[in-house]
Amino acid sequence: MRSSVAALYLPRSVFISDKSGVRVSSELQIEDGMIQLFVEKAEICELKLIVENTSQDAVYFTYYTALHWLQYFTLEDSRRVTFEPNLLLSLSFLKGEKYEVTLRFKAEQIGVYPATLAFEFKENTQPATRPFHIVRFVQAEYRSELAALLGPEAPFRPKRLETYEPARCNIDEGVPPESFARNLLKFVVPLDNYTRPSYISDLAEVLKGTIVTVPLVCLVVFRSLLESDLGFHNYIERFDLLLYLEEDQMRLDIKRYNKDDVSMVKDCENKRLLVLELPGVSENRPSVLRGDQLLLTKSEEVQLSTVTKYKGYVHRVELDQVKLGFSRRLFDQKLDKNPEQKNAVCNIVAGTSKPAPYLVFGPPGTGKTVTIVEAIKQVEKNIPGAYILACAPSNSAADQLCEKLITSEHVDARKIYRVYASSRNPKDILKKNSNVEGNTIIFPCKEDLMSYKILVSTLVTAGRLVSGGFPIGHFSHIFVDEAGHAVEPEAIISVAGLLNAETGQLVLAGDPKQLGPILRSPFAIRYGLGLSLLERLMTQNELYQKGTTGYDNRYVTKLLRNYRSHPSILKIPNEMFYDGELVACADEMISHQYCMWEHLPKSGFPVIFHGVIGKDERESNSPSFFNTSEIDIIIDYMKKLLTQAKKGIAKISPKEIGIIAPYRKQVEKIRKAIKLHRELKSFLGIEELKVGSVEEFQGQERKVIIVSTVRSDKKHIILDETFNIGFLKNEKRFNVAVTRAKSLLIMVGNPIILRTDATWGRFINYCIEEEGYTGYDISNLEETDAVVERLLALNIREEIIGKTWL
Numbered sequence: 001m002r003s004s005v006a007a008l009y010l011p012r013s014v015f016i017s018d019k020s021g022v023r024v025s026s027e028l029q030i031e032d033g034m035i036q037l038f039v040e041k042a043e044i045c046e047l048k049l050i051v052e053n054t055s056q057d058a059v060y061f062t063y064y065t066a067l068h069w070l071q072y073f074t075l076e077d078s079r080r081v082t083f084e085p086n087l088l089l090s091l092s093f094l095k096g097e098k099y100e101v102t103l104r105f106k107a108e109q110i111g112v113y114p115a116t117l118a119f120e121f122k123e124n125t126q127p128a129t130r131p132f133h134i135v136r137f138v139q140a141e142y143r144s145e146l147a148a149l150l151g152p153e154a155p156f157r158p159k160r161l162e163t164y165e166p167a168r169c170n171i172d173e174g175v176p177p178e179s180f181a182r183n184l185l186k187f188v189v190p191l192d193n194y195t196r197p198s199y200i201s202d203l204a205e206v207l208k209g210t211i212v213t214v215p216l217v218c219l220v221v222f223r224s225l226l227e228s229d230l231g232f233h234n235y236i237e238r239f240d241l242l243l244y245l246e247e248d249q250m251r252l253d254i255k256r257y258n259k260d261d262v263s264m265v266k267d268c269e270n271k272r273l274l275v276l277e278l279p280g281v282s283e284n285r286p287s288v289l290r291g292d293q294l295l296l297t298k299s300e301e302v303q304l305s306t307v308t309k310y311k312g313y314v315h316r317v318e319l320d321q322v323k324l325g326f327s328r329r330l331f332d333q334k335l336d337k338n339p340e341q342k343n344a345v346c347n348i349v350a351g352t353s354k355p356a357p358y359l360v361f362g363p364p365g366t367g368k369t370v371t372i373v374e375a376i377k378q379v380e381k382n383i384p385g386a387y388i389l390a391c392a393p394s395n396s397a398a399d400q401l402c403e404k405l406i407t408s409e410h411v412d413a414r415k416i417y418r419v420y421a422s423s424r425n426p427k428d429i430l431k432k433n434s435n436v437e438g439n440t441i442i443f444p445c446k447e448d449l450m451s452y453k454i455l456v457s458t459l460v461t462a463g464r465l466v467s468g469g470f471p472i473g474h475f476s477h478i479f480v481d482e483a484g485h486a487v488e489p490e491a492i493i494s495v496a497g498l499l500n501a502e503t504g505q506l507v508l509a510g511d512p513k514q515l516g517p518i519l520r521s522p523f524a525i526r527y528g529l530g531l532s533l534l535e536r537l538m539t540q541n542e543l544y545q546k547g548t549t550g551y552d553n554r555y556v557t558k559l560l561r562n563y564r565s566h567p568s569i570l571k572i573p574n575e576m577f578y579d580g581e582l583v584a585c586a587d588e589m590i591s592h593q594y595c596m597w598e599h600l601p602k603s604g605f606p607v608i609f610h611g612v613i614g615k616d617e618r619e620s621n622s623p624s625f626f627n628t629s630e631i632d633i634i635i636d637y638m639k640k641l642l643t644q645a646k647k648g649i650a651k652i653s654p655k656e657i658g659i660i661a662p663y664r665k666q667v668e669k670i671r672k673a674i675k676l677h678r679e680l681k682s683f684l685g686i687e688e689l690k691v692g693s694v695e696e697f698q699g700q701e702r703k704v705i706i707v708s709t710v711r712s713d714k715k716h717i718i719l720d721e722t723f724n725i726g727f728l729k730n731e732k733r734f735n736v737a738v739t740r741a742k743s744l745l746i747m748v749g750n751p752i753i754l755r756t757d758a759t760w761g762r763f764i765n766y767c768i769e770e771e772g773y774t775g776y777d778i779s780n781l782e783e784t785d786a787v788v789e790r791l792l793a794l795n796i797r798e799e800i801i802g803k804t805w806l
C-alpha cells in the first residue's frame with residue numbers, strides 16, 4: 001500500500017499533509033496518514049472520513065477516488081461528490097464547513113486489506129487552476145477471535161481520537177479523593193489558569209513537516225523562536241512553547257486509551273466508587289495517578305445535542321483497574337427514565353396520600369422494591385426529623401431491603417439498623433448493622449434503637465418496638481415491602497401503636513398475584529383472612545380504583561415495566577396473571593446473555609423444560625418430599641453452568657444462580673449433593689449459591705434460576721392441595737418461581753404429572769411449541785397420552801388402568 005508509484009518520487013508527507021486549510025480527518029486515529037481498522041466478524045464496518053475547510057476562503061471539493069481497485073470497500077457521501085472529476089458537481093466549502101464521506105468495509109476471509117484514497121480540491125473554479133490532493137491510507141484487518149486472544153490483554157478496539165465530540169456539553173464534576181497531605185502552607189500567591197493555545201497542534205504539524213503549504217505567520221515566528229538560542233529575551237516564551245508542545249503530545253498519547261462501550265461496576269469496598277477495567281495500567285500504559293481525571297459520556301446520550309460529560313477522579317490504581325469517584329448524579333438514575341417510579345417517589349415524599357396509605361403495586365420485576373428503597377432514601381434526605389420503619393413479612397425480604405439500603409451510597413449506613421427477632425439463629429443472618437453480636441442477638445435499649453433513622457425488621461418483629469415502648473408517632477414513615485404476602489393483621493402489627501394516624505405515612509408495595517398469606521383453616525380462608533391489606537385496599541377502597549384516566553397517582557402507582565427477565569421467560573406469567581400488560585424492558589446485555597448457550601434445546605429461547613420421570617420419596621423421619629432424579633439433572637446443569645467452557649458467555653458466579661424447590665427436604669438434599677460433588681463443592685463462592693423455597697425467593701432475582709418441581713406421584717397431589725404446599729394447585733407459587741430469572745430459566749419436572757395442572761400444562765406446552773423442551777422423550781409423552789386415551793376409550797374400569805399403567 002505504501003508503494004503508490006507517486007510515492008517513489010515525492011515524500012509521503014507531501015501526500016498526506018492537510019493543505020490550504022483543508023483537513024481530512026477521521027473518527028479513528030490517523031497516524032502518518034494511515035487509518036487502521038480492525039474487525040472480528042465478517043460484517044460491514046463503517047468508517048467516517050471528515051473533510052473540513054479551516055481556511056478563510058471558500059474551497060472546492062472536486063472529487064475523491066480510490067487509487068486502486070476497492071474490492072472490499074465502498075465509498076459514499078450525501079452530495080455524491082462523485083468519483084469523476086466534475087466541476088459542476090463539485091462542492092463549495094466555506095470556512096468551518098465539514099463534509100462526511102463514509103467508507104464501508106466487509107471481508108469474508110481473515111487478512112489485511114489496504115485502500116488508498118485521494119481527495120481532490122481546488123481553490124477556485126477556473127479551469128486553469130491546478131487542483132491539490134490529500135491522501136489517506138486505510139488498512140482494514142479482519143482477524144479471528146484467536147488472534148484477538150493472542151493479542152494484548154484487552155480485546156482490541158479501534159483507537160478513537162474523540163469517542164464523541166458533542167456540539168455542546170456540560171461537565172459534571174466528580175468526587176476527588178481525600179488528600180493524604182496536611183496542608184499548613186496556605187496559598188497566598190494564586191496561580192493563573194492556563195489554557196492550551198489553539199495554534200499548538202498546528203505548530204506541531206509545521207514542526208513535523210506535515211503542513212507543506214506556507215504556514216501562518218505566527219507559526220513561522222514560533223518555529224524561529226524554538227530554533228533560536230535560549231537567552232534572557234526569549235526565556236519565558238521558549239519554555240512556554242516547549243511546555244505546551246509537551247502537553248499537546250501527552251494529550252494525543254492519552255487519547256489512544258479512549259474506550260467505547262465500557263461498563264463499570266460499583267466497588268465492593270466503597271460503593272461510592274466505580275471500577276473501570278484498564279489492562280496495562282500497572283505497567284503505565286496509560287500512566288494514571290491518584291487524583292487524575294477521566295471524562296465519561298453515557299452511551300445512550302451520545303446522540304443528544306447537549307451531553308453531560310461526567311468527570312471521574314482516580315481514587316485508587318490497582319493491578320488492571322482504576323477506581324473512580326463520580327458525582328452522585330451518575331448513580332441510581334434508573335428511576336429518572338421511569339415516570340411512574342419517579343412519580344411514586346415524589347408523591348411519597350410529598351405525602352400526597354396522607355392520611356391514606358400510598359400503594360405501589362405491580363407484577364414481578366417492575367421495580368417495586370427499587371421504588372420504595374429510593375423513596376426511603378429521599379424521605380431520609382429531604383424530610384428533616386423523619387424516622388423510618390422498613391418492614392417485610394419474611395426475613396429474606398427484610399434482609400433484601402436492608403442490603404439495598406446499606407449498599408446505596410446516598411444513605412449513611414450508620415443510620416440503618418436491622419432488628420432481628422430473638423428466635424433467629426444468628427448463624428444464618430446478615431450481621432452488618434444489626435442486633436447480632438457474635439453469636440448473640442441483642443436488643444438494644446429503646447433510646448438507642450430510636451436514635452437510628454431507619455429501622456428494618458419483619459412485620460412481626462415490629463411488634464417488639466410497640467412492646468418496647470416506642471411512642472406513637474416516632475416513625476414518620478412506615479414502608480411495607482411484599483405487602484401482598486402478609487395477612488392483614490400481620491401488616492397491621494407494623495402500624496398499630498407506632499404510626500400517628502393523622503400525620504404518619506404508610507406505604508405498601510407488593511403484588512396480589514404473587515405469594516399471598518399461607519393459611520390452613522378453611523374457615524379463615526372462607527371469611528377473608530387470605531386477603532392481604534394491599535389487596536383489600538386495591539380491590540375495595542375507592543381511592544385506589546382505576547378510573548377512566550387510569551389510577552390516581554396521589555394514592556397509588558401501578559408499575560408495568562419489567563426490568564428483570566428475558567421476554568420468553570415472562571411470556572406465560574404475563575399472559576396468565578397480568579392480562580399481557582407487562583412490558584419486557586430488561587437490559588438485553590443481561591437478559592439475552594444465555595440466548596446462545598450451547599445447552600439450550602433451541603438457541604435464542606432461554607427457557608428449558610427438562611422432563612424427567614423420577615420418584616418423589618420421603619425419609620422415615622420427615623414428611624417432606626425429595627426427588628433424586630431431579631437432583632442429578634440439576635447437578636448436571638450446575639456443572640455445565642459453572643465448570644464447562646462457556647462459548648462467548650460471560651462467566652457466571654454461584655451467587656448469580658438460584659435453585660428453587662417446593663419442599664424443605666429437596667432443598668436440603670440439593671445442598672447436600674452440592675457439598676458432596678467433587679467439582680462443585682470446592683468451586684469458588686459456592687457457599688453463596690442460594691437453594692431455597694419459593695417463599696425464600698419472593699422478591700429476589702438471579703441471572704439463572706433452576707426449579708425442581710419434585711412431584712412425580714399422582715396420589716400425593718391431594719396433599720399439596722390440602723396443605724397448600726408444592727407447586728401444583730398453587731398458581732401464585734408457580735408465578736413467583738418462574739419470574740425470578742433474568743437470563744435463563746430451567747424447570748426440571750415430571751411432565752406427565754405436571755400437565756394434569758392447567759397452569760403447568762400451559763407452561764410445558766409453551767416449552768414444547770418453542771422447542772425448549774428436552775429430556776424425557778416427548779413423543780413417548782404423546783404416546784402415553786394416546787395410549788391412555790385409547791385405554792379410556794375401551795371403557796375399562798379406572799382402578800384397573802391405575803394399576804396397570806399409571
Ligand SMILES: Nc1ncnc2c1ncn2[C@@H]1O[C@H](COP(=O)(O)OP(=O)(O)OP(=O)(O)O)[C@@H](O)[C@H]1O
Nearest residue numbers: 334335338363364365366367368369370563564699
Ligand atoms: N427504572 C429501572 N430501570 C432499570 N432497572 C430497574 C428499574 N427499576 C428496577 N430495575 C431493576 O429491575 C429488577 C427488579 O426490581 P425490583 O426487585 O425492585 O422489582 P420488584 O417489583 O420488587 O420485584 P418482585 O415483584 O419480584 O419483588 C432489579 O434488578 C432492579 O435493579
